[in-house]
Amino acid sequence: xxxxxxxxxxxxxxxxxxxCRFLECLxxxxxxxxxxxxxxxxxxxxFGLYRLPPDEARFWLFRVAxxxxxxxxxxxxxxSRLSAEAAVAFGDQTPDPEGAFLRAESNRLVxxxxxxxxxxxxxxxxxxxxxxxxxxEIARVLGISEGNVKTDIFRARRLLRERWHExxxxxxxxxxx
Amino acid sequence: MSxxxxxxxxxxxxxxxxxxxxxxxxxxxxxCPVCSSARADFLRLRRQVKAYExxxxxxxxxxxxxxxxxxxxxxxxxxxxxxxxxxxxxxxxMIAVAVWAIFPRLVAKPSPAVLQPNDPAxxxxxxxxxxxxxxxxxxxIYTAPRQAATR
Numbered sequence: 001x002x003x004x005x006x007x008x009x010x011x012x013x014x015x016x017x018x019x020c021r022f023l024e025c026l027x028x029x030x031x032x033x034x035x036x037x038x039x040x041x042x043x044x045x046x047f048g049l050y051r052l053p054p055d056e057a058r059f060w061l062f063r064v065a066x067x068x069x070x071x072x073x074x075x076x077x078x079x080s081r082l083s084a085e086a087a088v089a090f091g092d093q094t095p096d097p098e099g100a101f102l103r104a105e106s107n108r109l110v111x112x113x114x115x116x117x118x119x120x121x122x123x124x125x126x127x128x129x130x131x132x133x134x135x136x137e138i139a140r141v142l143g144i145s146e147g148n149v150k151t152d153i154f155r156a157r158r159l160l161r162e163r164w165h166e167x168x169x170x171x172x173x174x175x176x177x
Numbered sequence: 178m179s180x181x182x183x184x185x186x187x188x189x190x191x192x193x194x195x196x197x198x199x200x201x202x203x204x205x206x207x208x209c210p211v212c213s214s215a216r217a218d219f220l221r222l223r224r225q226v227k228a229y230e231x232x233x234x235x236x237x238x239x240x241x242x243x244x245x246x247x248x249x250x251x252x253x254x255x256x257x258x259x260x261x262x263x264x265x266x267x268x269x270x271m272i273a274v275a276v277w278a279i280f281p282r283l284v285a286k287p288s289p290a291v292l293q294p295n296d297p298a299x300x301x302x303x304x305x306x307x308x309x310x311x312x313x314x315x316x317x318i319y320t321a322p323r324q325a326a327t328r
Contacts, residue, residue: 005246008245009242009246012242012245016233016238016242017231017233017238020231020233021229021231024229024231025229034237034241037241038241038244038245041241041242041245042244042245045246103230106225106228106229106230107229107230109225110225110226110228110229113222113225114226125226128191129222129223129226129227130226130227130229134193135191135193150184150188150193153187153191154184154187154188157187157222158183161215161218161219161222164218164222
């Protein structure tokens with residue numbers, strides 16, 4: 001039992017922060033992301049880490065977390081992001097408020113860009129860019145074919161690129177006025 | 178302006194192209210401004226998404242781990258009681274005594290009541306009581322002693 005808990009803790013240490021980041025980008029909200037990450041690990045603990053093949057736990061966790069996030073999105077489709085953004089802007093009592101503000105702004109921009117993507121494209125792109133999973137691994141997590149992963153990631157990049165140019169074009173026009 | 182190889186650029190930056198195909202595409206991208214611009218944009222977006230900063234709240238993290246590793250509560254019907262041997266022996270003895278005291282009473286049959294023919298209190302039971310049947314006005318009952326009827 002003790003060795004089982006040790007193995008579990010090492011997986012928790014390796015994956016928890018990344019899973020929270022993935023969920024925060026997916027949902028746009030930190031508190032819910034942490035709750036879902038905790039729930040995913042709880043399910044892994046109950047399921048039994050020893051029942052999974054080696055190195056499978058990470059994919060298992062991302063798959064379960066994504067399903068939980070989908071449920072959450074269905075429940076709260078009209079959720080406002082204001083509270084999360086306020087928490088990010090005012091909650092961090094760091095000694096470098098300017099740096100914290102810039103980081104929060106950068107994060108907000110990424111969330112805003114990602115928020116315009118369909119959920120599956122967003123998930124596929126996050127798993128590729130942040131988790132550096134291969135197309136085959138992403139296909140396993142999402143339960144779709146590799147061909148679909150290729151298409152989803154390309155479409156996500158194309159949409160993000162268009163959105164990014166829109167944002168910067170708008171900013172340039174505003175500066176010209 | 179567009180190029181139909183832009184999707185390949187997406188695969189290329191992900192390392193999903195075979196070596197020879199990747200080499201051909203690299204030559205194309207060097208000469209194609211559309212694909213070159215797409216590649217630059219894709220890589221910039223990658224940096225931006227990858228740079229998303231998440232600093233986990235250490236306290237929340239520890240709390241979450243403790244919550245997960247906390248042993249699940251055992252249902253009442255699966256709990257085990259630790260009873261010292263002398264206490265257990267006393268309980269067993271008490272149960273045995275109780276069974277010994279109660280069991281014979283449960284098994285014993287009640288003795289049948291013996292009718293005393295000359296008992297005046299029970300004498301009326303040997304005959305029908307006509308007052309119980311419509312005041313005896315319309316009843317035609319032939320009475321006989323019960324002992325004779327049972328024969």
